[in-house]
Amino acid sequence: xxxxxxxxxxxxxxxxxxxxxxxxxxxxxxxxxxxxxxxxxxxxxxxxxxxxxxxxxxxxxxxxxxxxxxxxxxxxxxxxxxxxxxxxxxxxxxxxxxxxxxxxxxxxxxxxxxxxxxxxxxxxxxxxxxxxxxxxxxxxxxxxxxxxxxxxxxxxxxxxxxxxxxxxxxxxxxxxxxxxxxxxxxxxxxxxxxxxxxxxxxxxxxxxxxxxxxxxxxxxxxxxxxxxxxxxxxxxxxxxxxxxxxxxxxxxxxxxxxxxxxxxxxxxxxxxxxxxxxxxxxxx
Amino acid sequence: xxxxxxxxxxxxxxxxxxxxxxxxxxxxxxxxxxxxxxxxxxxxxxxxxxxxxxxxxxxxxxxxxxxxxxxxxxxxxxxxxxxxxxxxxxxxxxxxxxxxxxxxxxxxxxxxxxxxxxxxxxxxxxxxxxxxxxxxxxxxxxxxxxxxxxxxxxxxxxxxxxxxxxxxxxxxxxxxxxxxxxxxxxxxxxxxxxxxxxxxxxxxxxxxxxxxxxxxxxxxxxxxxxxxxxxxxxxxxxxxxxxxxxxxxxxxxxxxxxxxxxxxxxxxxxxxxxxxxxxxxxxxxxxxxxxxxxxxxxxxxxxxxxxxxxxxxxxxx
Numbered sequence: 001x002x003x004x005x006x007x008x009x010x011x012x013x014x015x016x017x018x019x020x021x022x023x024x025x026x027x028x029x030x031x032x033x034x035x036x037x038x039x040x041x042x043x044x045x046x047x048x049x050x051x052x053x054x055x056x057x058x059x060x061x062x063x064x065x066x067x068x069x070x071x072x073x074x075x076x077x078x079x080x081x082x083x084x085x086x087x088x089x090x091x092x093x094x095x096x097x098x099x100x101x102x103x104x105x106x107x108x109x110x111x112x113x114x115x116x117x118x119x120x121x122x123x124x125x126x127x128x129x130x131x132x133x134x135x136x137x138x139x140x141x142x143x144x145x146x147x148x149x150x151x152x153x154x155x156x157x158x159x160x161x162x163x164x165x166x167x168x169x170x171x172x173x174x175x176x177x178x179x180x181x182x183x184x185x186x187x188x189x190x191x192x193x194x195x196x197x198x199x200x201x202x203x204x205x206x207x208x209x210x211x212x213x214x215x216x217x218x219x220x221x222x223x224x225x226x227x228x229x230x231x232x233x234x235x236x237x238x239x240x241x242x243x244x245x246x247x248x249x250x251x252x253x254x255x256x257x258x259x260x261x262x263x264x265x266x267x268x269x270x271x272x273x274x275x276x277x278x279x280x281x282x283x284x
Numbered sequence: 285x286x287x288x289x290x291x292x293x294x295x296x297x298x299x300x301x302x303x304x305x306x307x308x309x310x311x312x313x314x315x316x317x318x319x320x321x322x323x324x325x326x327x328x329x330x331x332x333x334x335x336x337x338x339x340x341x342x343x344x345x346x347x348x349x350x351x352x353x354x355x356x357x358x359x360x361x362x363x364x365x366x367x368x369x370x371x372x373x374x375x376x377x378x379x380x381x382x383x384x385x386x387x388x389x390x391x392x393x394x395x396x397x398x399x400x401x402x403x404x405x406x407x408x409x410x411x412x413x414x415x416x417x418x419x420x421x422x423x424x425x426x427x428x429x430x431x432x433x434x435x436x437x438x439x440x441x442x443x444x445x446x447x448x449x450x451x452x453x454x455x456x457x458x459x460x461x462x463x464x465x466x467x468x469x470x471x472x473x474x475x476x477x478x479x480x481x482x483x484x485x486x487x488x489x490x491x492x493x494x495x496x497x498x499x500x501x502x503x504x505x506x507x508x509x510x511x512x513x514x515x516x517x518x519x520x521x522x523x524x525x526x527x528x529x530x531x532x533x534x535x536x537x538x539x540x541x542x543x544x545x546x547x548x549x550x551x552x553x554x555x556x557x558x559x560x561x562x563x564x565x566x567x568x569x570x571x572x573x574x575x576x577x578x579x580x581x582x583x584x585x586x587x588x589x590x591x592x593x594x595x596x597x598x599x600x601x
Binding site: 039153219 | 314316317318319320321323324325327328330331332333334335336338339342347349395398399402403405406412414415416417418419420421423424425426427428429431432433435436440441442443446475476477479480483484487532535536538539542543546557560561564565570573574577578580581584585588
């Protein structure tokens with residue numbers, strides 16, 4: 001009896017899951033994962049026109065489609081590199097400057113702090129569709145259409161990371177900072193040596209989410225990049241649908257290969273992902 | 285929560301006179317704070333604040349890349365055109381978006397709630413496994429998910445029609461029949477498991493004290509009763525947050541539609557954002573596109589107000 005009550009976890013119900021519950025969990029997991037599975041199975045089966053009428057459910061482990069994808073008819077490697085550079089650059093920016101701003105908003109007092117913070121926060125829910133039109137006009141005037149900078153620069157403006165970092169840094173005790181100052185640390189040293197190491201879990205979540213978000217970003221790159229060699233991966237893959245209208249093997253391979261890095265990324269950083277979702281939830 | 289008294293690091297009192305002296309004092313006191321904030325502030329101003337304000341101006345203008353903006357004659361002309369252009373497609377697009385959002389949000393919340401409840405009593409290892417299974421598609425771009433569904437719904441060789449054939453039913457033209465296309469797109473969203481909802485609901489349920497359930501059990505409440513009377517009410521603020529999150533996301537649906545029906549099926553798969561995209565970047569009618577973007581913004585802002593009200597009443601309760 002004592003053991004049973006010790007085993008009970010907070011919030012957990014003692015009742016075991018009935019078999020109907022297991023059925024629901026298994027069926028929904030299959031529904032959740034099947035589309036991705038089907039995509040990969042088709043990508044690994046040599047198909048040059050329409051797939052067969054009886055769907056392929058098991059991979060043939062052939063890399064033919066990938067070979068045709070990468071043999072130089074499309075700029076697939078360019079797209080991948082573009083996506084990588086764009087997502088990395090934006091992530092580096094946010095990791096550095098969001099933690100700085102988040103720290104200032106969380107721990108420092110200065111005139112205008114509240115106004116600036118709420119101004120930034122209130123723009124979080126403005127749909128990007130409001131800003132893409134002026135951004136397009138300016139990008140066009142500056143001659144930056146088809147330039148990777150046109151995608152990177154607007155990506156640096158997003159208050160989500162600042163909010164996330166502020167929320168996290170607020171929970172850190174101030175004693176360490178003060179002790180460092182008493183020991184004669186400069187303000188930059190306090191930030192670098194005290195705050196940043198303590199904020200590492202939030203920084204990890206921020207980096208992961210920013211990277212995935214911009215790797216998958218679609219609308220703005222679709223508008224800002226017009227020449228095939230300059231596309232990002234998502235824009236390029238979307239265009240495979242038009243270019244290889246009948247060679248479905250190449251399209252499946254292109255889509256699967258674009259999804260693969262993020263899936264691998266998820267398996268490596270699974271815990272940080274799930275933790276990050278919780279951290280990022282804005283409550284109230 | 286402990287409140288820690290803030291000690292000002294540079295509060296070395298020195299007597300200096302004049303404007304420059306007080307400016308120097310201000311810089312010494314607050315300089316670093318602004319250094320920390322200014323980079324973000326600059327990009328925020330350049331790439332969010334100014335574009336939003338400018339977009340608002342453009343929504344009252346006739347704008348062309350060559351000649352710039354000229355005020356519309358009745359200033360609100362674009363807001364009228366937004367609804368009347370091309371026989372009022374935008375009205376259909378709003379209807380489609382609302383239908384899509386209605387079913388998607390309800391399904392996401394229900395699936396999230398049920399799945400999070402079901403994994404709650406499982407061991408940590410199984411919990412992590414199921415959460416990961418539901419979360420995995422969420423790290424893949426909406427565009428690729430949409431493309432995959434497009435092929436699942438292919439009329440000839442798609443998996444959906446294969447299932448129908450197995451069941452002895454007639455194949456369906458999922459994405460080419462204008463009466464069905466929107467339903468198919470919505471169905472694909474409904475069947476995409478709500479990753480964020482599962483994770484957040486599951487976290488919220490984990491933080492409910494076990495004593496509540498024990499007390500209810502002593503009072504003779506069955507599992508369903510406890511779920512309905514304890515779990516559901518106590519995670520209400522999470523539910524509200526998720527409803528708003530998913531509603532905003534489905535108001536902004538674009539990639540899924542773009543991937544599943546690239547050229548659209550008549551007007552039947554037009555949504556608010558596909559309209560903004562078509563008007564802005566195919567017709568280069570920036571004025572109307574901006575007006576439509578602001579209409580979308582208003583819809584989202586109204587939602588946020590509702591959420592804020594509800595949360596406020598929650599606290600006073």
